[in-house]
Amino acid sequence: MQFFGGSELSPSPPTPTGTGTENNSHMIYIFNRNGVCLLYREWIRPLHTLNFQQDHKLMFGLLFSLKSLAAKMDPTCADKGNLGVPQLPGQGCSFHSFRTNTYKLNFMETPSGIKFILVTNPGTGDLRETLKYIYNLYVEYVANNPLYTPGTPIRNRSNNTRHHTFPSLF
Amino acid sequence: MAAIYSLYVINKSGGLIFYKDYGSKGRMDTNDSLRVASLWHSMHAISQQLSPTTGCTGIELLEADTFDLHCFQSLTGTKFFVVCEPGTQNMEDLLKAVYELYTDYVLKNPFYEMEMPIRCELFDINLTRAIQKDRVALLGR
Numbered sequence: 001m002q003f004f005g006g007s008e009l010s011p012s013p014p015t016p017t018g019t020g021t022e023n024n025s026h027m028i029y030i031f032n033r034n035g036v037c038l039l040y041r042e043w044i045r046p047l048h049t050l051n052f053q054q055d056h057k058l059m060f061g062l063l064f065s066l067k068s069l070a071a072k073m074d075p076t077c078a079d080k081g082n083l084g085v086p087q088l089p090g091q092g093c094s095f096h097s098f099r100t101n102t103y104k105l106n107f108m109e110t111p112s113g114i115k116f117i118l119v120t121n122p123g124t125g126d127l128r129e130t131l132k133y134i135y136n137l138y139v140e141y142v143a144n145n146p147l148y149t150p151g152t153p154i155r156n157r158s159n160n161t162r163h164h165t166f167p168s169l170f
Numbered sequence: 171m172a173a174i175y176s177l178y179v180i181n182k183s184g185g186l187i188f189y190k191d192y193g194s195k196g197r198m199d200t201n202d203s204l205r206v207a208s209l210w211h212s213m214h215a216i217s218q219q220l221s222p223t224t225g226c227t228g229i230e231l232l233e234a235d236t237f238d239l240h241c242f243q244s245l246t247g248t249k250f251f252v253v254c255e256p257g258t259q260n261m262e263d264l265l266k267a268v269y270e271l272y273t274d275y276v277l278k279n280p281f282y283e284m285e286m287p288i289r290c291e292l293f294d295i296n297l298t299r300a301i302q303k304d305r306v307a308l309l310g311r
Binding site for chain 1: 175176194195196198202205206209210212213216217218219220221222223224225226227228229230231232233234235236237239253
């Protein structure tokens with residue numbers, strides 16, 4: 001059963017509204033609710049500021065804080081918790097992307113707390129559908145894999161091949 | 171149609187120097203607005219660390235479910251950010267206009283101390299005028 005109520009796994013990902021036909025994406029991260037990085041793939045990343053462990057921690061921390069900020073700054077909700085209180089997935093307002101001059105970060109959190117982050121070129125459009133597609137791939141190949149222990153990094157071979165071919169489909 | 175919910179100005183150290191709410195239900199008290207401003211300052215800095223390429227100057231737009239946040243950082247590190255309805259256009263121009271007002275009515279004010287909260291009447295008057303003009307233009311569309 002698909003979380004987002006879609007039908008069978010679609011054969012090709014949705015075409016995002018972006019510019020150009022070249023590879024748009026820089027990296028992808030998948031975190032679980034405890035901050036364990038389940039998957040990290042990079043395709044184009046000329047600059048590495050920190051080592052991988054610190055980079056993952058920084059990314060998770062940034063997302064946690066930005067979610068907290070978005071929930072607090074929500075202009076349509078009068079009564080909010082205090083800043084910094086951990087929010088349940090789906091509780092309060094959450095952000096779905098942010099853009100800087102050099103990259104755009106697209107974010108999606110599932111009700112089980114799995115966070116999908118795709119870092120792309122700044123000109124990319126709304127990638128929420130694409131992230132849902134990636135989530136469906138995750139459900140299909142990882143969550144449904146009887147040999148996969150939840151909370152450990154993803155090592156499934158067929159999932160990796162999928163992820164390698166995926167950015168070329170942008 | 172498209173509305174501005176609030177406007178913040180933070181100094182180069184991350185301290186809030188100006189906060190104006192334009193009628194959102196999420197109006198914050200002083201302490202909360204200070205915390206939110208400092209948090210934004212830190213997030214802005216961290217986002218530069220995570221860039222895959224060089225030359226990143228920080229978050230310019232944050233899109234959430236119920237609002238968008240546009241941020242403009244001047245060369246001196248002063249940040250102007252506005253919380254508005256999702257999909258509001260021309261916020262970058264508005265922020266640049268606010269920056270011009272800041273340089274004219276705050277920085278050129280001889281009694282204004284740098285990095286301190288803004289208490290300049292002319293800035294408030296002209297800012298309200300600029301926001302209203304923006305609102306009228308947006309509603310007129």
